[in-house]
Amino acid sequence: MYNDSIATEVIFEHNWEDLIDNIPTKVFVIDKIFFNLHRDIIIPILNNDPYYLFDAKESDKNITNLIDILSFFQKEEINRAFHIVCIGGGITTDIGSFAASIYMRGCKLVLLPTTFLGMIDASIGGKTAINFQGIKNNVGSFYCADQVIINSKFLESLPKLELINGWAECVKVALIDGNNFLTKLSANKQKLDDFIISEAIKIKNDICSQDPFDNEKRQLLNLGHSVGHIIEVISNFSISHGKSVAIGLKVIAGISYAEGFVSQSRYNKILKLLSLYELDFKQQFEVDYSIIYDILKQDKKNRKLMSLVLFSEKSVFVQKMTLEEAVALIKKHIYN
Ligand SMILES: NC(=O)c1ccc[n+]([C@@H]2O[C@H](COP(=O)([O-])OP(=O)(O)OC[C@H]3O[C@@H](n4cnc5c(N)ncnc54)[C@H](O)[C@@H]3O)[C@@H](O)[C@H]2O)c1
Structure with missing residues (x-):
């Protein structure tokens, strides 16, 4: 307690x-x-x-x-x-x-x-x-x-699909934190128990307590979610939230590697972790530039500049960019 x-x-x-x-x-x-x-x-x-x-x-x-x-x-x-x-x-x-x-x-x-x-x-x-x-x-x-x-x-x-939703968020907070919990999750597949739940809660609680009203630090928790939201909308919500976030994490890993923010080793480790927790899904829909743009624009968090959370070598960071820049990056990596 x-x-x-x-x-x-x-x-x-x-x-x-x-x-x-x-x-x-x-x-x-x-x-x-x-x-x-x-x-x-x-x-x-x-x-x-x-x-x-x-x-x-x-x-x-x-x-x-x-x-x-x-x-x-x-x-x-x-x-x-x-x-x-x-x-x-x-x-x-x-x-x-x-x-x-x-x-x-x-x-x-x-x-x-x-x-x-x-x-x-x-x-x-x-x-x-x-x-x-x-x-x-x-x-x-x-x-x-x-x-x-x-x-x-x-x-x-709980049905398997709902477990996937939870694991996607669990892996997400471990990747944001980048410390012992990530090492533990990456070593081999962990079973879902009180330890896993309490570690994931501690990380979210720690971030939220630094920014209770979601002005800055809490944005890090959006890792994978902007892309995830696009996948949910274009699939008409037939792809679950967890699966969409997992695809989002993969797309963001691809962008972060291509833009030189992470090494090949870090990129490979992120993909390996997603695969270990059966979160390695492929994006299957053709998406127009204008559709991605409209979805991001409608997202209440995005004004003129949007904040895309990207991977760094040890954790994650917020990159401010125009909607056009974000759409171009996402469009380029959404199928990889
Ligand atoms: N407030 C926040 O910070 C925050 C953060 C993340 C998500 N959310 C919201 O949470 C919602 C998603 O929550 P969720 O993933 O828990 O889904 P959910 O509440 O839809 O539950 C998933 C399904 O599982 C059933 N269910 C619940 N407990 C069960 C159990 N123990 N055994 C079998 N079935 C069970 C539910 O009836 C439902 O059909 C979204 O609306 C999302 O916006 C809020």
């Missing part, structure tokens, strides 16, 4: 039921699929507390369902004495945390992430969001959970 400077306490606890039991007044927002798979362990912790089941599809992380959750809180006469406990993947914790951040100007928030990505990424760093008018995560808040409780046993029911 440790605290970080942006006030989220992360607890690794297989006896998580006791921690929930000790919360005096609570309301639950629970991922419906997770609930149905784990009824035997979830129903006993609910007692008579109110719970809202959420159908966790990306298209449902929207304003209509946000209003539905807030209406549920109001109907159940939830007040600021309550803890809002969100149990689920990143979709559920994103919308549930956003509701917690605005209901009665903010309620106490506890997260029990149930996906690998949720544990190491979505529940860490205090970003909450819904998608709005076709733009992903365009409306939200910065609101740190009071507690994040990690129970890696939840991951036993």
